[in-house]
Amino acid sequence: MIRLHHCPGTRSVRSLWLLYELGVDFELVTLPFDKTLRQPAHLALNPAGRVPALELGGTALFESGAIAEVLCERFSPAGLGRPVGHPERAAWLQWVHFAETVSQHCANLTQQHLMLREDHMRSPILTQLEARRLGKTFGVIEAAVQGSDYLLSEFSAADIGAGQAVEMGRHFVRLADYPALGRWFDRLLARPAFARALEGAGGFYARDFYPPLEDPAGS
Numbered sequence: 001m002i003r004l005h006h007c008p009g010t011r012s013v014r015s016l017w018l019l020y021e022l023g024v025d026f027e028l029v030t031l032p033f034d035k036t037l038r039q040p041a042h043l044a045l046n047p048a049g050r051v052p053a054l055e056l057g058g059t060a061l062f063e064s065g066a067i068a069e070v071l072c073e074r075f076s077p078a079g080l081g082r083p084v085g086h087p088e089r090a091a092w093l094q095w096v097h098f099a100e101t102v103s104q105h106c107a108n109l110t111q112q113h114l115m116l117r118e119d120h121m122r123s124p125i126l127t128q129l130e131a132r133r134l135g136k137t138f139g140v141i142e143a144a145v146q147g148s149d150y151l152l153s154e155f156s157a158a159d160i161g162a163g164q165a166v167e168m169g170r171h172f173v174r175l176a177d178y179p180a181l182g183r184w185f186d187r188l189l190a191r192p193a194f195a196r197a198l199e200g201a202g203g204f205y206a207r208d209f210y211p212p213l214e215d216p217a218g219s
């Protein structure tokens, strides 16, 4: 039995997209992005009170990179995954987990722009710094996909992790500044499994783009 606990528009899109690409049977539990994640029933699956959480044969996994590794190992070792001994194994692992280097800035920016509702709670400096640091991670992907369709020789779970992170990040850093990344991202968006995994995500970000906040006049 495979059951994914998911909130639309969040990192669990990563696991959902992968499950759709793998074409395996699974049950989807869609949760609101609120205190539901702090309920004992959810904490029993993800003790940090977050998504994704994946129930898989009697265990619960709660880290998206580990979920990608385990699902690929089991269902697509040399397709969406890269098995031990494969020449692209190390690079595959690195990109699967680089998704979190991108996502940490998306999470901080989401918190600043969306979750902190009062202006006095927000830090313009933090939004400027985090947007710059997110842009640097986009630059790393930009360099990797110059002249190639995907992060590795073929589409893989590495593109899924990083692609989902860029989907969040594009609300804070303009893709137009990263043309090769933009073409790679359009290629990913054209995949039916990605479009399906993004269903219902539209409500998460109220705006298409959140520029860094300006410093208050005189400070």
Ligand SMILES: N[C@@H](CCC(=O)N[C@@H](CS)C(=O)NCC(=O)O)C(=O)O
Residues within 6 Å of the ligand: 010, 011, 012, 037, 049, 050, 051, 052, 062, 063, 064, 065, 100
């Ligand atoms: N490193 C974890 C991060 C999971 C995570 O922070 N998920 C966010 C959604 S993008 C969450 O559930 N946040 C709820 C909260 O912090 O209350 C992973 O990749 O699975």
